[in-house]
Amino acid sequence: MNSIRPGAWIGWTGIFRLGLVQASIGAIAMLATSLLNRVMVVEYGFAAAIPAGLVAWHYAVQLSRPLWGQGSDNGRRRTPWIVGGMAILAAGALLAVEATTLHSMMPAGAMTLAIAGFTLIGAGVGAAGTSMLALLASGVAPERRAAAASVTWIMMVAGIVVSAGVAGALLEPFSQGRLIRVAAGVAGCALALTCLATWRLERGGSPAATVKSDPPPELREALREIFGEGEARRFTLFIFVSMLAYSMQDLILEPFAGLVFAMSPGQSTQLSGTQHGGVLLGMIMAGIGGSAFAGRLPSDLRIWIVGGCLGSALALSGLAVAASFGAGWPLAANVFALGFANGVFAVSAIGAMMGLAGAGARTREGVRMGVWGAAQAIAFGLGGLTGALGVDFARADGMGTAAAFRLIFACEAGLFALAALLAVSAARRSTQTVRST
Template sequence: MHAPLASPAVTAKQGFGWLAIIRIGLVQAAIGALVMLATTVLNRIMVVELELAAAIPAGLVAWHYAVQLCRPLWGHASDKSAVNGGGSRTLWIIGGLVVLAAGGMLATQATLLMESNFAPAFALAVVAYALIGAGVGAGGTSALALLASGVAPQRRAAAAAVTWIMMVGGIVASAITVGTLLKPYSPGRLVEVAGGLAAVMIAVTVLATFRLEKQAGHFRDAQDDAPAPDLRAALAEIWREPAARRFTIFIFVSMIAFSMQDLILEPFAGLVFGMAPGDSTRTVGQFHQGGILIGMIVAGVGGSAFSARSAGSLRPWVVGGCLASGAALGALGLAAISGPPWPFALNLFVLGFGNGVFAVAAIGSMMGLAGAGETTREGVRMGVWGASQAIAFGLGGLLGAVGLDLARAALGEVGAAFQLVFAVEAAAFVWAGLLAVKATGAGAIRASAAQGKREQFA
């Protein structure tokens, strides 16, 4: 049996209880709600009401992901402030949400100005989406660092499930609410709704984090009072650790596979299965997203139950989720050739279930690795993996859409083109599962930290 990730002597506190975990989930929900405004509502207004090229909002969304490459920098700053004084991660969380909300308001104004004066409005939108990316990076990285440092190892899978389910819930709830409040649509009403959403989400974040940091434990393998290294030294230490290095690559590969499907599932439903727009949206949302939520719940409950016995028990959940996702994508490749007789809804559910299992288990494993550094702390390590995830999300959606267009041009058949893209995605998930074998688990974490320390003094 594996030893626990952190000795009981590491902290005198019990760490976050379930209420505290839910409060961090509220922060994630606020982030999801504010990002939804920019990536969904404003995207639709640019393409439909303003009749702009779809590449314009797509490029702005990709830009906000690119800005998040600075997550390690913000995470490192959060680490240093957390060492120097209690409650400092909270300031980074609230500050990030304020910047995110300001970016959303500015993006709304820029979108409305595009109709009359496009060039300066687009320049303003570039600044606005940069603020959105910065706010997500600073606030989200600090929230995850606080969660990783304050949650006991046996609760990490469940904590990851709770916070991510709440983030998805925040996106869904805000989408329904904003959609209802925008009827009938007018530019003035859009500004009012965006302002109201920003104010409410900032208030939720302030209330959710009030005195929260004082409840955190300090579940780290290294001494908690060790000084945080400078950013260059921190990044070098992370890259020296085999498990941390493999985990960074795993996050990148798995998130590319995960995001490649985002922009092509609905076109697949329409082109191969002949579904109308409303039917495809409802089917993909109900079965794929429903499968993700159920997969998250199962991995959260099951991972936590088995984590009480073995700290390395999240590894089979990560690997199993990746392999299930790969198998479901391979099945969609067969569906691309067979067409309507295929049980499309069931296939989507299995794909979503696998996605949800691997996502929650990977986040739980990430929390374990975040506290395993010799001198590096949770913020900069979460920042590195957050940056890897952000660039993979931006790149994956583009690769899926462009890959489909290239495959259709080269093969001349819609079904064969989808089959090729799904096969590439499936192979990426299998590769991610193989990477996860060595990148996750308590033994890998301890061996990684020890190997990194030996290489430092070699």
């Protein structure tokens, strides 16, 4: 059987509590992929490929997401996986910060510590994030799943915005000691908030064991079932391309602000907060529209997904122009527009993801969310590394700093346009399937 229990046990209070978990994950991830990336490149003089490679490695570690999902599916409760993952994530972030500050004194040892830290970050995000999404999909009534996913993602972005703004303000003036204290504060608060948010959340039931009456299949069989579904394959391809486009700017935006617009660490961190503020508003607007909560990918979601992808392409084209225009360009407004468009397509894609999460004949939510999380992780790892290496190679080839950033932003715009085409194609095929059925 493949039905959620009639009395779905997670209400809106529980949904908002899980949103606090998402906010905590986002706050710590901001340290590794945004703040620490900028500090390594600008303040410590690293080649952009070094933090990009570390971030790509933490995404490679997240290929283990289906395993984490399978483990939480087989367990009686998902909360230990969430809290344990957050503890690993916090420890990894602190280790990565410590490795950065030690690089000038012991480069080889510091790099070893950095690799270990980003390994823990990847494992923590995989365990906590996949288990949280599986808990959300298995414990929320079907008609609420996509709306609940949107609420939790909005809260995650809000957590990133708040943590980026506070961290940016506390880092001024920048010093090594301030960096360590700010990172410890963010990680400690995020872990404590996760523990409070999940405290006795699963006391009303054992969701991992009661969602489906049949025993879960082995991981290989579950993967075969998922990739045998045409709609799931098409959706996975769209997720990969769109996230590849998004992640290419993720690691170069703050260095771009520092190298081309001469922004300080605090200013560029706050610029990242501006971007995520735009993401937040885009998610809210898409959610209010209502179509993002349908849980499928046909025409009801197409306008939001395609519009978000095309808007992202236009905003990235603006950043390409900004690289040549210089200091007079309205950079903050451009970055905010990029975030807004990203938020529109992201919340629509999340709505479709949650609608498909419980659609398997035997596979449970943990494995399915793990597969899509792994696809996203591959795209993010490749995108971040490609963007950073592209900038490094272009600069080394004599193109110049501004021209190098302009080239990468233009490539990202093209990928977002491709993602829009894939979304249109997937929607048409899904609609044809529904009509024929």
